[in-house]
Amino acid sequence: MIELYHIWKQYQKPHWALSDVSLEINTGDFCFITGPSGSGKTTLLRLIFREIFPNEGQILVDGINTLKIPDHRIYNLRRLMGIVFQDFRLLFHQSVFQNVAIPLHILGLSPKEIRRRVFNALRQVNLHHKMWELPQRLSYGEQQRVAIARAIVNNPKFLLADEPTGNLDPELAFEIMNIFKEINKQGATVIIGSHDRELIRYFGDKIFFLQKGKIIGKEEKR
Amino acid sequence: MIFRQLWYLIKNAGNNLWTFRGRNLISVLIIGFSFLVIGIFLALSNNLTYLGERLSNNLAISFFLEKNLKDEELEFIKSQILASELVEEVTYVSSEDAWNRFAANFPELKDILDNLNSNPFPPSYEVRLTDKILSLSAIVYFMENIKSLKGVIDFQFNQEWVEKMDSLSRIVRAIGFFFGGILILASFFIISNVVRLNVLARKNEIEILRLVGATNTYIRIPFLVEGFVLGLLGSLISLIILFIMIKVFPIFVGSSLGAAKDFFSLRPLTIEQSIWLIVGGVVIGILGSITSISRFLRI
Numbered sequence: 001m002i003e004l005y006h007i008w009k010q011y012q013k014p015h016w017a018l019s020d021v022s023l024e025i026n027t028g029d030f031c032f033i034t035g036p037s038g039s040g041k042t043t044l045l046r047l048i049f050r051e052i053f054p055n056e057g058q059i060l061v062d063g064i065n066t067l068k069i070p071d072h073r074i075y076n077l078r079r080l081m082g083i084v085f086q087d088f089r090l091l092f093h094q095s096v097f098q099n100v101a102i103p104l105h106i107l108g109l110s111p112k113e114i115r116r117r118v119f120n121a122l123r124q125v126n127l128h129h130k131m132w133e134l135p136q137r138l139s140y141g142e143q144q145r146v147a148i149a150r151a152i153v154n155n156p157k158f159l160l161a162d163e164p165t166g167n168l169d170p171e172l173a174f175e176i177m178n179i180f181k182e183i184n185k186q187g188a189t190v191i192i193g194s195h196d197r198e199l200i201r202y203f204g205d206k207i208f209f210l211q212k213g214k215i216i217g218k219e220e221k222r
Numbered sequence: 223m224i225f226r227q228l229w230y231l232i233k234n235a236g237n238n239l240w241t242f243r244g245r246n247l248i249s250v251l252i253i254g255f256s257f258l259v260i261g262i263f264l265a266l267s268n269n270l271t272y273l274g275e276r277l278s279n280n281l282a283i284s285f286f287l288e289k290n291l292k293d294e295e296l297e298f299i300k301s302q303i304l305a306s307e308l309v310e311e312v313t314y315v316s317s318e319d320a321w322n323r324f325a326a327n328f329p330e331l332k333d334i335l336d337n338l339n340s341n342p343f344p345p346s347y348e349v350r351l352t353d354k355i356l357s358l359s360a361i362v363y364f365m366e367n368i369k370s371l372k373g374v375i376d377f378q379f380n381q382e383w384v385e386k387m388d389s390l391s392r393i394v395r396a397i398g399f400f401f402g403g404i405l406i407l408a409s410f411f412i413i414s415n416v417v418r419l420n421v422l423a424r425k426n427e428i429e430i431l432r433l434v435g436a437t438n439t440y441i442r443i444p445f446l447v448e449g450f451v452l453g454l455l456g457s458l459i460s461l462i463i464l465f466i467m468i469k470v471f472p473i474f475v476g477s478s479l480g481a482a483k484d485f486f487s488l489r490p491l492t493i494e495q496s497i498w499l500i501v502g503g504v505v506i507g508i509l510g511s512i513t514s515i516s517r518f519l520r521i
């Protein structure tokens with residue numbers, strides 16, 4: 001479960017990126033955070049995986065106050081999460097395989113297990129045939145799929161994705177959402193920042209609407 | 223599991239060393255140059271120390287004795303001299319022998335000698351020291367010891383020269399450490415900046431590793447391995463260049479120095495000095511890495 005209480009975040013005065021945001025995301029939710037560009041979607045996600053700190057407020061992940069985790073222990077939180085970054089954050093001097101394998105190497109898995117899991121993850125995003133390519137030789141959409149494969153490769157408890165389908169054609173976007181849905185069915189909590197209304201309407205179980213850093217609405221399908 | 227991770231990280235470090243080889247080569251050359259300067263001063267200082275020691279070994283010590291000593295007194299002094307492990311050979315030179323030697327060496331002064339009523343030369347023991355490298359302090363201690371014996375008036379030894387050589391060698395070593403120290407300090411900052419450039423170039427990679435759950439140690443290890451390798455290569459290169467210089471120096475420069483050649487020769491470093499040089503390179507490389515990477519681990 002992820003809980004945010006009265007979060008205020010400011011990058012530069014006088015503009016507040018988030019003002020007094022409170023929300024709860026239950027374990028197993030498939031949730032969208034939506035809103036126009038600059039509404040605070042990315043900031044909200046970055047706060048959840050503690051890439052940045054809020055000016056005020058509390059963030060609890062599974063009951064643990066993430067703001068109190070010391071820097072050298074933050075890996076414990078990050079290992080619970082698979083993150084798809086808006087800018088992908090791939091290593092361009094390493095192959096697709098090596099990029100996707102990073103979280104598994106960190107866990108110290110055997111080479112055989114790593115090969116198996118990476119292949120499965122790449123097959124899920126339909127990129128297994130480009131396993132040994134360097135990311136710079138891939139299209140934008142393909143790079144995005146590599147980032148998705150890296151996020152799902154170690155079966156995370158929470159999957160956070162920032163505009164994961166922004167560069168994909170509608171067909172592939174639906175495929176990716178189906179993968180997320182599948183991971184969600186296996187028990188992962190999925191949180192997606194997106195402004196793709198069609199996808200949200202089709203897949204969203206829980207939707208938070210952000211505008212100018214404030215939650216202006218919440219919708220839940222039952 | 224730990225070994226698997228370690229092996230992966232070491233392989234990763236190797237890949238990174240190769241991928242960023244241009245930048246790494248600069249680090250290696252900077253470390254190499256700094257340690258070469260220290261090595262050159264050490265080699266010069268080694269040579270002066272060696273010359274001083276050789277000088278002290280080649281010089282004979284003369285212990286002047288009272289005249290009319292009994293045989294047993296002479297034997298006792300001789301036995302005390304021979305008891306020292308510094309001594310190779312002892313020769314008794316009587317007053318007459320000394321007179322004859324002087325007369326033979328300085329025939330133009332024969333008239334002066336003939337006008338003397340008595341023989342002014344005291345008998346003496348001439349002592350040749352062993353060929354082993356001896357310390358000046360041990361020789362001085364030995365001489366003072368013998369001089370304190372009954373019947374020994376004085377001793378003659380060109381101590382001043384040996385002392386000068388000894389202090390010159392110390393000065394050269396001190397200058398070496400001074401300049402070498404400055405260069406090492408400078409190279410430490412240059413290296414940590416070069417490593418920092420490496421780290422900056424790979425800031426993205428460090429961020430990604432942090433965000434996908436890597437521990438600080440996991441991120442640090444490849445950089446430490448790289449620092450270790452750069453330091454090791456740098457110091458090894460300095461030793462290789464120094465070795466070549468020691469071989470080539472006498473051929474190209476030595477003869478032009480004339481009589482000063484002996485003073486400016488380079489003498490190879492001892493194994494201990496070489497090991498310290500390598501350890502120094504490795505420590506510099508690792509420290510450079512540690513200081514550069516720390517501030518990127520707070521993401």
